[in-house]
Amino acid sequence: QVQLVESGGGLVQPGGSLRLSCTTSGFTLAHHAIGWFRQAPGKEREGISCISPADDSTDYSDSVKGRFTISRDLAKNTAYLQMNSLKPEDTAVYYCALDRGFGAYCSNSYYEYDYWGQGTQVTVSS
Secondary structure (H helix, E strand, C coil): CCEEEEECCEEECCCCCEEEEEEEECCCHHHCCEEEEEECCCCCCEEEEEECCCCCCEEECCCCCCCEEEEEECCCCEEEEEECCCCHHHCEEEEEEECCCCCCCCCCCHHHCCEECCCEEEEECC
């Protein structure tokens, strides 16, 4: 059974940092792309980062580039999203997702992902 569980969300002041974790089971993380998405109230789900199984190459949306870093620990079957210099507009529910295909490179497109976690709330406010 495939499961993805996010953790690490919370309330942080502008300029602060958080690290989100996505613990997976039922798949070997080394073989599959992982993406991070977020959804703010009244907005569509936005793909913000992904990491590729072929070579650990990464991709970021313009909205988070230079502030967020995606990584993964294959021994722990866990992916991470380090978020620095947080802004109020980063407030959203954050989701990780897994592409069950065996493609070499990841995408930030919602349609490429088959399994989703339940989400974790990130609130950036003073």
